[in-house]
Amino acid sequence: MSANSFDARSTLQVGDESYEIFRLDKVEGSARLPYSLKVLLENLLRTEDGANITADHIRALGTWDSQAQPSQEIQFTPARVIMQDFTGVPCVVDLATMREAVKELGGDPAKINPLAPAELVIDHSVIADKFGTPDSFKQNVELEYGRNRERYQFLRWGQTAFDEFKVVPPGTGIVHQVNIEHLARVVMVRDGKAYPDTLVGTDSHTTMVNGLGVLGWGVGGIEAEAAMLGQPVSMLIPRVVGFKLTGELPTGTTATDLVLTITEMLRKHGVVGKFVEFYGEGVAKTSLANRATIGNMSPEFGSTAAIFPIDEETINYLRLTGRSEQQIALVEAYAKEQGLWLDPNAEPDYSEKLELDLSTVVPSIAGPKRPQDRIVLSQAAAQFNTDVLNYVDNGSTDAAEGTQASPVDEASVESFPASDAPAYGHQENGAGAPQHSAVVPGPGPSNPVTVTAADGTTYTLDHGAVTVAAITSCTNTSNPYVMVAAALVAKKAVEKGLTRKPWVKTTLAPGSKVVMDYYEKAGLTPYLDKLGFNLVGYGCTTCIGNSGPLPEEVSKAVNDNDLAVVSVLSGNRNFEGRINPDVKMNYLASPPLVVAYAIAGSMKVDITKDALGTDQDGNPVYLKDIWPSESEVNDVVANAIGEDMFAKSYSDVFAGDAQWQSLPIPTGDTFEWDAESTYVRKPPYFEGMGLEPEPVKDITGARVLAKLGDSVTTDHISPAGAIKADTPAGKYLTEHGVQRRDFNSYGSRRGNHEVMIRGTFANIRLRNQIAPGTEGGYTRDFTQEGGPVSFIYDAAQNYQAAGVPLVVLAGKEYGSGSSRDWAAKGTALLGVKAVIAESFERIHRSNLIGMGVLPLQFPEGASAESLGLTGEETFSITGVTELNEGRTPRTVKVTTDTGVEFDAVVRIDTPGEADYYRNGGILQYVLRSLIRK
Template sequence: MASQDSFGAKSTLDVDGKSYEIFRLDAVTGEGLDVASLPYSLKVLLENLLRTEDGADITADDIKALAGWDADAEPDKEIQFTPARVIMQDFTGVPCVVDLATMREAMEELGGDPSKINPLAPAEMVIDHSVIADVFGTPEAFEKNVEIEYERNRERYQFLRWGQGAFDDFKVVPPGTGIVHQVNIEHLARTIFTREVDGELLAYPDTCVGTDSHTTMVNGIGVVGWGVGGIEAEAAMLGQPVSMLIPRVVGFKLSGDLPEGSTATDLVLTITEMLRKHGVVGKFVEFYGPGVSALPLANRATIGNMSPEFGSTIAVFPIDEETTKYLELTGRPAEQLALVEAYAKEQGLWHDPDAEPRYSEKLELDLATVVPSLAGPKRPQDRVEVSKAATEFDKALADYTDDKDATATLSLDGQELEIGHGAVTIAAITSCTNTSNPSVMIGAALLAKNAVDKGLARKPWVKTTLAPGSKVVSDYYERAGLTPYLDKLGFNLVGYGCTTCIGNSGPLIPEVSAAVNEADLAVTSVLSGNRNFEGRINPDVKMNYLASPPLVVAYALAGSMKVDLFNDPLGKDTDGNDVFLKDIWPSPAEVEATIAEAINSDMFGSSYTDVFQGDERWQTLPTPKGDTFAWDVDSTYVRRAPYFDGMPDDPEPVTDIEGARVLLKLGDSVTTDHISPAGAIKKDSPAGKYLAEHGVEQRDFNSYGSRRGNHEVMIRGTFANIRLRNQLAPGTEGGVTRDFTRDGEVTTVFEASENYLADGTPLVVLAGKEYGSGSSRDWAAKGTALLGVKAVIAESYERIHRSNLIGMGVLPLQFPQGETAGSLGLTGEETFSITGVTELNEGHTPKTVKVKAGDKEFDATVRIDTPGEASYYRNGGIMQYVLRGLLKG
C-alpha cells in the first residue's frame, strides 16, 4: 500500500455490504491532467502508481506525468509498475524457483530465517511446456505421452513439487491439466484483485507479468499483463517493481459483426497482418468502439494472445458486460462478479462503446470484411486467403525447391501411396491461441462429425493431434457427444500443453519422414497455433501454416496444401459422390446451439476444484520436505545457483574495473536469442561435453529449455548461438572468441571465460545498436554475469536487457553519442580500465565514467537510470538486494 498519498486518492468502495479500500483515479486533478480521457490501459497503470507511491521510486511527479500523458510524444518517461501477481510456465519458471530455493539457503547461512524467502506477490506456475506428442492417433495417446513426460522430467517435477509445499503464495498446476494462458483466463485471473494489507481489504485492477510472451491472452478479460524475462518475474515475485517507459497507445476501433464462415482465427490473422504493417513494437494496443461489445470473450482472448506476433506489449480489451458474463460462465463467485462491475464503473474502467479515448495512433476494422484465412508458410503476419491458398502455396514453393514435381512413394497400412510437395504431414489442433475458444473448437468437432457421417477419413500420411488448453474442452466434447468423431479422424487427445506450436510435435509417421527426406520434399504442417517460424514445428517440415481448428480438420481430410478447399472435393461419400468443404462446414447456428447445450459454469467449477492437486503420478512423486531444498549433487537438471556464494551481510563497496579484457566484440541487433542458450544441445558443444562427462547419453540431452535450472549447462550455452558473429575472431561464426590468457588463440567463449576467471581478469563485452532485443531474456543476463563479464559497452540497449544486466550486477555503459567501437578505433584486443564507478558508493550515480582502452580514452554514459537500479547494482544484483532487505527487515 502507498506510504504516501499526495492526491488524497484513498477512499472506500462498498459492494453488497462489503467494504474495500480503493485509490480513486478521479482524485488526480490539476492543470493539464486529464484522467477521464486516458486509454483504459493507462488508467490501470495510473491506479498502480497511486497505490504504490512511496516518494522515492514512485513519486507524485510520476503520477502527474501519467495523468498528463501526451499521446503524440515519443516515450521517454520511466515509471515503476508493480504487478499484482506473476504467472509462469515450467521452462522459464524453474530457474525462478531455483533462485528462491538458493536464497533460502543463503538466508540460513547469513543467520536469518529461511522461511522469510517467499513470493511477496502471488506466483502461479502451470506445467505445460514439457509434453511432446510422441504418441498419436490412439485412445492411449494421452496416457502414454504423460508417462513419457514424467520419465523425461522427473527431477524437475520433484523440485517443483517441493516448491509447491515449501513456499507461501506459490502454487503449481501439475502436468496434464492445461495450457498456462487458458488456465489463467479460466481460473487464475481475477480482473479486479483483492488483498489484505495491514488489516485493510484492498481492491485494485488485476495486473500480471508472465514468463511466457503469450501472457497477453489475459488482456482479453481486461487484465493488463505481458511477458517478461525470468529476472523481472523473480523481482516482481519479491515485491520489486518493473521499470517501464510510459508507452504510446494505439487505439484499434472495431465495428460490425463477423460474417458466416469466418472464425476468430481469421479475425486474429487479419488483425496481425494490419498491426505488423502499421508497426506497434513496444506500444500498447487497445480495442474500442461498438464492435467490441459484439465480440465474444473467447475471441478477445484469441486476439490478446497474438500480441507478440504483431509486436505490441499488450493488446487489451476494457471491462464490460461480456467480461462479467465470461467470469460467471467460468465459475467465478457472485461476490467477485459484483466487485468487478462496481469497481470498473466507479473508476471509469467500464467500456463505453461510444467513447473515443485519446490515443497516439488509430486503426479501424469492420468485422464484416474478415474472410477465411491462413498464415504462412513461415510467419504469423503472412496472411493468405483460403480461397487463394493453393495458388499462393505454389508461388511460395519456388523458394523451397527447384523440382516442383518431385514425389515420393511409401507403403502405409498396406497401401501404396504417393505424396509430393505440399503434403500435409501434421494437422494439429494445438496451442493457447484457439483452444480456449469454444466457437472454433466446437466448430472443428462438428466438422469432424459431418465428415465422418459422409464417410470421409484423414489422409494416411497426416499426423493428427488434439491438444486442448484445458480439461473443460474435453468435458464439453464429451457432453456434446463429439469425441468419437474426432477420434475416428485420428484427432485423439495427445495432452494438455503447448505441443506442436513450440516444436513439441513429436516425430512424423516414420515411413512419411523417410520418404520426405529421401525425395527432399517441401511438406507442410497446418496448426491452430501462433508460431510458424522456419524449423520450429518439426525438422522434416519446411512450410508451416496457421489456421483455425475447423480448417486444421479440413486439411487433414484434404491431405495437401495444393487442394483448393473452396473448389476441390475433400473426398467421396459412401455413395461415391464428391464431398466439398461447404457440404460439411457447420453453420453458426449449429455451433451456437451446441455451445449452449454443452457448456455451463459447473464444468469449469468441477475441472478446477482440485487444479493444484494433480493426478496420482504427481501426488506420489517422491518429494523432499523442509524449508530448504535437498539438492542432488548428481542432478544435471536442477542445481543450487551460485549467486550468493560468499555473500557478506552488507554489500562491499563497488570498485572501478581494472585490467579487463574483451570477451566479445559484437555488431548491431544482437538479440537475447544470440546470447541466451536455446534449442537442442549439440554433442561437441561445451554443454554437450559437460552432460557426457556426467554420464548423460546424447539421446537424453533434452534441450537447453528443459535444463534451465542447471547453471552449469546454461553458462556453457551462453553466447553459443551458431549465428553469432564475434568481430574479435573474424571469419568465425558461433560461440567462439580469442583467449588473451593463451596468446589470443581461438577457443569457445566458455573455455576462454574459465581461463580469465582463473586468472582473476574481469571481462567486458562491446556491442552496437539495440543490444539485447528479443525474448529468452533471463539467461541472457545470468549467463553474461556468470561468465565473468563486469560491464557491457554498447551503442544502445533494449530496455529490459539493460535492466536485467543491472539485476545481475553487470554495469551497462553506452558509447558517447555518435561514437561506436569502430569510430573510436577499438579492436577488442586492448586492456580496459573503467574509472568513476566508485562514485556510486557516495549515494549518487555518475552520468559518465572514464574508459581507457589501450592508448584510447572516452567518457561512457552510465545506463543506471533509476535510484532502485543503483541500489541493485551496489548490492551486486537484485536478488542480493532483496535478500539483504529481508535479512534486516
C-alpha cells in the same frame, strides 16, 4: 499503508460486503486517461509511500501528455505473479538459492518468501511423443512424469516451503487458459481492500488475461522473482495506442484470422514498449474468447500489453466460468464506480490511433517463420512456391547470410488494409530485408521421394508436405468457437469419407479439460479421433517445441533428401528451429484450417479451390463442403458448454491426481540439493557476493562471441526444444549417465545451469556471421591461433580462462519472442559483458540488465555492417564507470583495435534498472535490500 495524499481512500458497498477502495476521480485529469493508465493510477494511489511512490508520481500520471515520449519513471506493484514450469522452475531454484545466500550473509532465510500470490501451472513439459491412438494421452503423461520426476518433486517442495506459492499440477491445462478460466480475479480482494487485478508472468503470453480487462504482461523470471519478493516493477509511463474496432467479423472468418490481421497491422505500425488498448463499438461485438486470443498475441505485435475494458461480456464470461456471484457483483460495481466500464462511444486520450473494420478481415495463415507475416489463405499455395526457394538450396533457410529471420523495419513498411490481398508478397523494405513479394506461378520446386510406412504401405513425400498438424497452444485452444469449428470440420470430413494423409502427425492438446468435456457432450470427439486428432495432453506441446519425433520413416526421408516440409499449428509462435528439428517451414492457422491441412497433406494444395480429397462415391470434396456455418458453431457452443464444466474442472485444481500426490518431497526451509541431479542444481549467481556491490568497471580487451543478424529471438539464444547428442549440452548429459532417450528438452532442464549454459546460442538455425557457412552454436575461438571454428560454449570457456570479456553484436529486434530469462542468464554466465544491437525487444533488454549485462545500441542509422565490423576485432567500452557516480550515461565510447569508433546508446532506461546493473543484477540488488531491512 498508503500516504493517501489525494484523500482517495473510500468505501464501496457491494451487497452485504464493504471494501476499501482508492477513488480515481480524486486525481485531476484521471477521467480522460486510457483504461490501462487508470489501472496504473489506482496502483500508485494505493501504494503511495512517499519515497519510491510519491504524490508527484501520481500527478505525473494524472497530467500525462499522450504525445510526449516516455520519460517519467513509476513503480508498478503487481497484485500477483503467474508462472509456467519451464520458467517457473528456475524461479524457484533462484529463490531456494537466495535463502541459502541470506543465511550465509547472516540474514533470516524466511525473508525469502513471496509477498504476493504466486501461482505456477505445469503445462510446458508434456511432449507429444505418442499420437493418433486412444491411449496417446495416458502414454504421454507417463513419459512426462518419468522424465520430470526430479523437477516435479522440487516444485512440490516449493509449494510447501514458500507461503503464497501454489502449483497447478501436470495434465490440468495451459497456464493462460487456466488463468482466464479460474485464477484471474479481475478485481482483487485482500486485507479488506478491493483493487484491480494486475500481474506479471514468466511467459510472454501472460497478456492473454488482458482480454478480461486485467493489466499484466510477461517479464523475465528474474523480474518475476523480484516482484514476488515485494519489489515494484520499474517502468516508464508508456505511450498508449488506441485501436478502434468497428463492424463485425464476416461469416467464414475466425478469431485467428482477426488476430493475424491485427498482428500484421500493429507490427508494421510499431508498438514495441507501448500499451495497446481496444475501444469503439466493435469491442462490444467481440466475444471474450476472441478478446483473449487478441490479448494473447501481444508479444507478436511487440506491445507490452493489449487490453480490453470491462463490460457486460466480461461479466457473462466470469459467470460462465464459475466465479462466485459476490465476485461478479464486485467486478461490475467496482468497474462502474472507477470509470473502468466500457463506454463504446468514448474516445480516451491516446498517443496514437489505428482502426480496423472487422468486416474486412479475410481467412489467413502466417508463415513460414514469423507470426506477423500474414498470408491471405487464397494466396497461401502460390506464396509457398515462392518462399520454399529460400529453403531448398543446401538446407539454407534464408537468402541473406547471417540473417536470423526476415526483419520488419517498422518505419518503412507500408501498412496494407486487411482486404488488400494482392498487396501481399516478398519485396525489399527499407532495411533491405526480404518481405512478401510477388508470388511465383507454377508448381514450385519438387523432389518426390517414395516412403514405406511401418505398415508396409507406400506414399510419396515432397517439399511442402504437411508433416505436423497440431491443434495446440493457449492462443486458440482457449477459444471454444474455433475449437468447435475444428471438430465440426472433422465431423463433416469423416462423414464424407476423408482421412488425414499418412505422413501427417496429428495432435490435439487443449488448454483445459473443459475442452474435452464439451467435445464429449457435443458428440464430436469420435470424429477428431477418426482423423488422428486424439488427445495427446493438456499443455503447450507443439507451440513450445514439444511436438515429439516424426515417424521414423518420415524423418529419414526428410533428412536424407533435404526436404522442406512444413508444420501447420494453431499456435502463436512459428520461429525457425522451434517446432520440430526436421521441419523447416512453419505456419500458424486456425484450428479448423489445421484439420483441413491434415487432410490436404501439402502446402502446395490451394485449399480455397483445390479438392481436399474424394468422398465415398469418388466425388471431389472441397473446403466449402466441410466448413461449418456460423450458426452451427454457435449452436454447439450454446448447448454444450456450461458452468458445471468449469466448476468440476477447477474444484480442487491445486490438489493433483494420485501420481502427483505420491511424489516424495524433502521438507525444511532450505532445499536439499542432490549432487547427482541433472535437472535441479544450485546456480552460481551469489558465489562470493558481499553485502556491498563492487564498483562498475569499463570493458576492455573484449572479443566478439557472436555477430548476428536481425530478429534474433530468445529461441535462437536459448532454445527450448530438443537437445542434440553431439552438442556440449548433449555431451554433458551423456557424461552424467543420461541416456539419449532421456535427454528431454532444454526447457525442462532449466533448473540445471550446467545444461543451460551449454545450450546458450545453440539453436540449430542460429547463423553466427563470425563463422560463415555454419548453422548452430558455433563461433571462432581467438584464444587459439588462426581462430578455429568451435562450439560457442567451448570458446567461451577458453575466453573466461584467459580473462577475456565478451560482447555480442546484433541487428534489429534483438531478443524478440518469449520472455525467456535463460536467454539473459546463459549470456551472462558465458562471460558476455555487453550486447550491442540496432534495437532490442523490451523483455530481453530488461533481462540482460537483470543479469548484469550492459545493453548498448548502435547510433541511429548505424549497424555492424555500416561500421565495417567483422567480429574479429578487439573491443573496449569506456564511460560505463559514470554509473558509480549515481548517474546513467546517455552514451558510452566503443573503440576497436582496427580503428573503428562510435558512441553507443546506453539502454539502461530507468533509475531502477541502473540500480540493478550497479549491483551486478536484480537478484543481487533484492538480496542486499532484504538483508538491510
